[in-house]
Amino acid sequence: MFSTNPFDDDKLREECGVFGVWNADVAASFVALGLHALQHRGQEAAGITSLDGAGFHSHRAQGHVAGNFDRDDIIRSLPGRTALGHVRYSTTGSSAMRNVQPLFAELADGGFAVAHNGNISNAMKLRRTLNRRGSIFQSTSDTEVIIHLVATSHQTQMLDRIVDALGQVEGAYSLLMLTEQGLIACRDPLGIRPLVMGRIGDTIIFASETVALDVIGARYEREVGPGEMILVNADGVRSFRPFAAAAPRPCIFEHVYFSRPDSVVDGISVYESRKNIGAVLAEESGIDADIIVPVPDSGVPAAIGYAQASGIPFELGIIRSHYVGRTFIQPSQEVRHLGVKLKHNANSALIKGKRIVLIDDSIVRGTTSVKIVQMMRDAGAREVHMRIASPPTRHSCFYGVDTPERAKLLAAQMDVEAMAKYINADSLAFISIEGLYRALGDQRSAEAPQRCDACFTGDYPTRLTDMTEKKTEEAGLLLKAVV
Ligand SMILES: O=P(O)(O)OC[C@H]1O[C@H](OP(=O)(O)OP(=O)(O)O)[C@H](O)[C@@H]1O
Numbered sequence: 001m002f003s004t005n006p007f008d009d010d011k012l013r014e015e016c017g018v019f020g021v022w023n024a025d026v027a028a029s030f031v032a033l034g035l036h037a038l039q040h041r042g043q044e045a046a047g048i049t050s051l052d053g054a055g056f057h058s059h060r061a062q063g064h065v066a067g068n069f070d071r072d073d074i075i076r077s078l079p080g081r082t083a084l085g086h087v088r089y090s091t092t093g094s095s096a097m098r099n100v101q102p103l104f105a106e107l108a109d110g111g112f113a114v115a116h117n118g119n120i121s122n123a124m125k126l127r128r129t130l131n132r133r134g135s136i137f138q139s140t141s142d143t144e145v146i147i148h149l150v151a152t153s154h155q156t157q158m159l160d161r162i163v164d165a166l167g168q169v170e171g172a173y174s175l176l177m178l179t180e181q182g183l184i185a186c187r188d189p190l191g192i193r194p195l196v197m198g199r200i201g202d203t204i205i206f207a208s209e210t211v212a213l214d215v216i217g218a219r220y221e222r223e224v225g226p227g228e229m230i231l232v233n234a235d236g237v238r239s240f241r242p243f244a245a246a247a248p249r250p251c252i253f254e255h256v257y258f259s260r261p262d263s264v265v266d267g268i269s270v271y272e273s274r275k276n277i278g279a280v281l282a283e284e285s286g287i288d289a290d291i292i293v294p295v296p297d298s299g300v301p302a303a304i305g306y307a308q309a310s311g312i313p314f315e316l317g318i319i320r321s322h323y324v325g326r327t328f329i330q331p332s333q334e335v336r337h338l339g340v341k342l343k344h345n346a347n348s349a350l351i352k353g354k355r356i357v358l359i360d361d362s363i364v365r366g367t368t369s370v371k372i373v374q375m376m377r378d379a380g381a382r383e384v385h386m387r388i389a390s391p392p393t394r395h396s397c398f399y400g401v402d403t404p405e406r407a408k409l410l411a412a413q414m415d416v417e418a419m420a421k422y423i424n425a426d427s428l429a430f431i432s433i434e435g436l437y438r439a440l441g442d443q444r445s446a447e448a449p450q451r452c453d454a455c456f457t458g459d460y461p462t463r464l465t466d467m468t469e470k471k472t473e474e475a476g477l478l479l480k481a482v483v
Pocket residue numbers: 257295296297298299325326327328329360361362363364365366367368369
């Protein structure tokens with residue numbers, strides 16, 4: 001369905017992964033492998049754009065990387081020594097093909113392909129202005145704003161046009177761009193979403209997470225720094241710092257849930273950070289019990305840390321089907337419910353008669369916790385305690401992660417005691433925000449937090465222009481809705 005409000009059907013709730021390769025035989029096949037390793041970051045759609053002597057080639061498809069990009073004919077239709085790709089997640093309505101990335105446009109100085117992880121928090125405002133000036137949008141994605149800003153920039157050089165465009169953008173962006181001038185990687189000045197660089201000999205690779213470097217046998221070189229722009233072409237690898245320096249605010253939720261545990265994010269192993277989070281959680285809210293049971297998958301490392309710190313045995317009390325993907329990032333509530341039922345099953349022989357501590361990384365809507373606690377009770381657990389490896393998620397994310405609107409966040413509606421009742425647990429506790437920072441080796445500065453932790457604290461590191469203007473517009477309406 002097409003709507004006149006560009007973001008009506010998108011609700012700005014996505015998380016994505018990007019991967020790019022410069023200077024490899026059949027670069028697209030590397031990108032397909034890299035995207036496969038990033039599949040957990042977005043399961044709705046995937047796309048690859050390549051560049052060879054003849055021009056740009058693109059294939060975008062709904063669904064997983066496997067099934068679309070494991071086909072020989074598809075990879076052969078993407079020739080060239082350089083390519084970039086994207087895996088996307090979005091909510092219902094925005095799964096339309098026109099929003100699937102990489103987005104591509106023919107600009108005055110040649111083709112321009114872009115793959116974006118993040119979210120632009122003033123995209124609506126920019127879009128309105130661009131629309132009035134005559135820009136004709138092909139998608140409802142915030143990312144397309146970047147293309148129009150580049151296209152209409154008064155600068156003469158491509159890199160300057162990109163800098164000019166990004167200077168007008170607020171929010172989070174880890175971007176890969178492919179132009180005839182080369183492959184460009186760029187991270188927003190706060191470095192909210194991750195982006196790393198790797199290498200195999202003379203082949204340069206960019207990826208959202210280091211795990212994608214591992215699968216193609218590339219060596220991790222370094223992070224793309226917050227506010228850094230890197231151009232790779234026949235002249236080599238050049239780094240630019242076009243934006244005013246700012247204290248970085250990388251997303252803390254990457255450590256809690258999003259990234260794969262075998263990735264290194266912000267220079268820290270995600271597995272180690274999750275184990276540390278579990279250990280701090282045990283220190284803060286330990287309880288006497290017989291076994292520690294993780295809610296698979298993302299609850300597992302924190303549960304290992306909790307079990308090691310508490311001395312209570314770690315047991316697989318819930319078995320996870322490997323044929324069901326992530327439920328938190330499925331487009332509709334109906335599918336999410338179904339996903340949880342299909343995905344987890346109680347290991348009843350182990351659970352019966354035991355006092356259990358369930359460990360999960362987060363409670364968002366509460367769907368998983370309600371189901372899992374009931375499952376443990378049905379399996380005969382004597383007591384069911386729940387411990388959560390992040391603070392209560394009370395605020396929405398505007399930077400590219402699928403935390404829903406506040407009204408749907410369980411912790412925004414009730415306090416911890418009421419949540420415990422709602423999920424029917426004997427007790428419920430969350431790690432503190434200070435404890436979470438401690439687990440990552442930091443002491444949280446209240447004045448200038450070292451990370452974005454807005455979904456827990458409401459302390460957003462950028463302006464939220466679209467959201468603020470929406471509220472102001474609603475407040476100014478003469479006719480007010482009563483329900
Ligand atoms: O409160 P909710 O709305 O249910 O969301 C929270 C749950 O969603 C995530 O798991 P998910 O099943 O998405 O993925 P995982 O397999 O990586 O844990 C997260 O790990 C929690 O278990």
